Amino acid sequence: MRWKDVQDTPDRNQTFYFQINQQMTIEDLGYNEVLEDQRKENGFAAFDFGRIISEHKERYTIKTPEAEYEAELLGRLRFTAETRYDFPAVGDWVAFSEYDEGKALIHGIFPRYSVIERQAVGKSSDVQIIATNIDYGIIVQAVDRDFNLNRLERYLIICNASRVSPIIVLSKIDLVDEKVLNEYIGSVHTRMKDVPVVCVSHDAGGYKALTPYIKKGKTYCLLGSSGVGKSTLLNNLAGADVMETSEISTSVNKGRHTTSHRELSVLENGAIIIDNPGMREVGISDSNQGLEITFDTIMEYANQCKYSDCRHVEERGCAVLAALENGEIDEAAYDNFRKLEKEKMYFEANKIDRKKKEKDFGKMIKNIQKDRRKNKY
Structure with missing residues (x-):
C-alpha cells in the first residue's frame, strides 16, 4: 500500500463502522501530510504502512484501508529495544512488510505526537x-x-x-x-x-x-x-x-x-x-508538567512564594498557604496536589535509581567480557 494508491480502496472489516459501500481511505485512519513527511524522513518509503488497532502480548493488528495484518516486531528491533517506548502501542503508525498472507513484520514506528x-x-x-x-x-x-x-x-x-x-x-x-x-x-x-x-x-x-x-x-x-x-x-x-x-x-x-x-x-x-480496559489504578509517571498544568491555580500562587524552594507546607511567605487560608484555593484540591506531588517525586527517584542500577550492571557485564577476552590468550 502506498500513499497515493489507497484513496479508493473499499473497507472490508466489519469492526469499522462505515455505511455500506462507503469507501475507506488512509486519511480515515488519521493519516496526513505530516505523517507522510515522517515516512520519507525516517526511511520508511520502501515499506507498507498502517496503524496499530489492537495489541495482545507483543502481537499487533495493523489496519490499512485494504486489510488487517497480524504482526510482530522485527527481531533486530526487539533486540535493540531499551524501554517500553521502543515497542509499538495502539494508535501507532508503523512501517511493515507482509511475509505471508495476513502476516507481517514491523520495521519501524513513526514519531509519536502524543x-x-x-x-x-x-x-x-x-x-x-x-x-x-x-x-x-x-x-x-x-x-x-x-x-x-x-x-x-x-x-x-x-x-x-x-x-x-x-x-x-x-x-x-x-x-x-x-x-x-x-x-x-x-x-x-x-x-x-x-x-x-x-x-x-x-x-x-x-x-x-x-x-x-x-x-x-x-x-x-x-x-x-x-x-x-x-x-x-x-x-x-x-x-x-x-x-x-x-x-x-x-x-x-x-x-x-x-x-x-x-x-x-x-x-x-x-x-x-x-x-480501553477499565483502570483500577492511575499511577502518576508525569515528567512533562502534567501535574502543574492540572493544578494551574496552585502553581500561579506558587510562583508568588517568597522562597523558590517553598514546599507549600509551613513556610513563611508562602503564597499558596495564604490563598488556601483565604479560600482562593480549594482545600481538597490542595490536599490531592500534595499527595500527587509526592507520588511523582517518588516515581522519579525510583526511575533514577533503576537507571543507575542498569548502568552499573552494564559496566559489570563489560568488565566480565573484557576479562574473558584477556584470559583467552
Missing part, C-alpha cells in the same frame, strides 16, 4: 503506554458509586502530560437525583476549570451533547474505571453495537461487560476512538 501513559501497576519505576497519537482524552466517570474528584484529577494529569485535550463525561446520571448531580457538576467545575463536562446515561440519553466534540480525523481515547459506561458510550457514538454490553448488575450498579483489551475503531463520521 503518548498517554501511567505508572505500570505493581512497578514503582516503569510506565505503561495506554495509547499513542491521541488528540482528545474522554474521561468517563459514573456519578453513582464511582464518582471521585481525586481520580478525575489523576486522569487529567495523564492527559495534560501529553498535551491531550481532556473531555469529562459524567455517566449514569439517571442513578442519582438532580440535586446530587448538580452538586457533582459544580464540584467538577470548581476544581477543573475550562474542561468540558457532558452528562449522559443509558436511559436519559445526552450523547448528542458530546457530538460537537467528536470530529472527523481526530483520535480519541476512552479513559475510566471498569463499568463506568465506556463501551455504552462508544456504541452510542457509533450508532451500532461496537462493544457488547449487558444489563446493569443490581448488586454493584455496573454493566457486566468489561473491555479486555485496547482497540481502535473508526466511526461513521470519521472520528477515531480507542476503547
